[in-house]
Amino acid sequence: MGHLRFNMLQQVTTPLAIAGILTLTPLMARPTMAQMAPITPTTYNFGVNPLADYILGAGDILFVEVVNLPSSVTNQKQFTVNLDGSVVLPLAGRLVVEGLTVPQAEQVILNAYSKVMRFPAVTVSLQTPRPxxxxxxxxxxxxxxxxxxxxxxxxxxxxxxxxxxxxxxxxxxxxxxxxxxxxxxxxxxxxxxxxxxxxxxxxxxxxxxxxxxxxxxxxxxxxxxxxxxxxxxxxxxxxxxVNAAEAVRVASATFSPQVINVQVVGEVLKPGLVQVPANATLTQGIGAAGGFNVQRANTSRITLVRLNRDGTVSRRRIPFSMAAQPSANSNPVLQQGDVIVVERSGLTQFGDAVGNALRPLGALGTLGIIINLLD
The missing domain is CATH 3.10.560.10 (Outer membrane lipoprotein wza domain like)
Structure with a gap:
């Protein structure tokens, strides 16, 4: 008879009876060590299904479905993990799920409902993960x-x-x-x-x-x-x-920057800051600045100045050729913040030096020197 009364008690769904059942549930049920499957760094698989080893925490939204739960109790099936790492479930009360995987949380919730229901069936899934x-x-x-x-x-x-x-x-x-x-x-x-x-x-x-x-x-x-x-x-x-040919392929990947900024100064048509693709070479950098000023530029020797991540500055003179394939020596791949210096040709340097020397003399002085040179 006592056994029969116990079974009947489990099936009562009146609010008064439910309140009595809740007194059987601890305020904060915590998982036991037996429910925690041992995982070690040597046995862990980084390729595992992300929902199989996801660690629950505050802000996660769980979908909890309990079969045969009386509709008079609640129709709610989505529950948010609170700041204290718990979820509050109808009949089962407050349960700590923070630090558990979804399968482990499902087992904890099943154990809690087993204390207040006969043969409960519980399904738990991650509805919306926290940021x-x-x-x-x-x-x-x-x-x-x-x-x-x-x-x-x-x-x-x-x-x-x-x-x-x-x-x-x-x-x-x-x-x-x-x-x-x-x-x-x-x-x-x-x-x-x-x-x-x-x-x-x-x-x-x-x-x-x-x-x-x-x-x-x-x-x-x-x-x-x-x-x-x-x-x-x-x-x-x-x-x-760094392999220059590989660098070009890597720079085209989605996890590489799409564009970088470099400075081109000296004897180019449009000196200044230019944007080039992340896999751009020295040739493309000069092209983005309008190309050489062919009347003044030394087109066979370029200086590349680079600020390294350790704070040092490197300066390289590059034997340049427009036909060069990507290579670290003659046509290197550019990096964010590089400075390309296009130097003057020897004839341009001589002409500029003469012009600078004659400028203080003015037009009449310059004319006199030219006449003396002709004599």
Missing amino acids: MKILVAGEVSRPGSYIVPFTGVSVSTGAGLGDTMSLSGGLTWPRLSRALTQAGGITQDADIRNIEVRRQLGNGQTAVTKINLWELIQSGDATQDITLRSDDVIVIPKATT
Whole structure:
């Protein structure tokens, strides 16, 4: 008889009975260690479905569906994670989900409903993720912290799993290339073969992986463009050497700047600040300034002045040829802030020197010198 009364109590849906049931639920239920699947940096897979290891936090919106939950209780199915990391659910009460993955949160919620319902069926999904904060350091135009938006149509696992995960509104999970673009693009000194991504696992440990974006450019290996998680740290190291031909291909990638600014001074038709494509060579820089002033320019020797990222300034005299292919020696790829100096030819220098020497004498003095030279 006592067993029968207990079953009947579980099925009562009056407000008074529900209030009594809620007294059985702790104010703040926390997950046990058994519910936390152990993840270590050595076993973590950066290509995993982003919804499988997403760590919940304040601002996330969850879709929680509980089968057979009385409609008299509530029809609400969307719940926001509060600042204290909890969600408040009908009958189940306040549950802490911050620091859990979506599958772990589903288990915690299922356990809570098992205390107030018979054989509950619970489905939990991430409806709308909180803004994703990413730190980008190293060889990018604007290192710093960024809020990377969710955009697009769907969320692909990016790991060859053959399925696509959708979020509310058809949002796409941000990828590495998007974060680099938002940081102004990589510099031309970036070593894109050894990009490092550091990720907090939610258990006090950090997983690190190396990404080779050259494989994405060279062979179309899309798995290199991994999906990001909030609080990821991206570090782009500096390359020890730069291949000019490769630099042209890298500069055409979406994660490179679209244009750069360079100064062209000296014997060109339109000296000053010019904008050129990010993969522009010295030849294109001179062309953007209108080309040589052919009557005055030394077209075979150009000086390239570059402010390096460590604060030093390099100055190179380049044996220039308009027909030169991209190369570090004769037709280098330009960088943001480069200064191209087109020098005067020897004849122009002599003519300018004579003109400067004769200028103080005035027209009559100049005429007298010319007459003496003719005599």
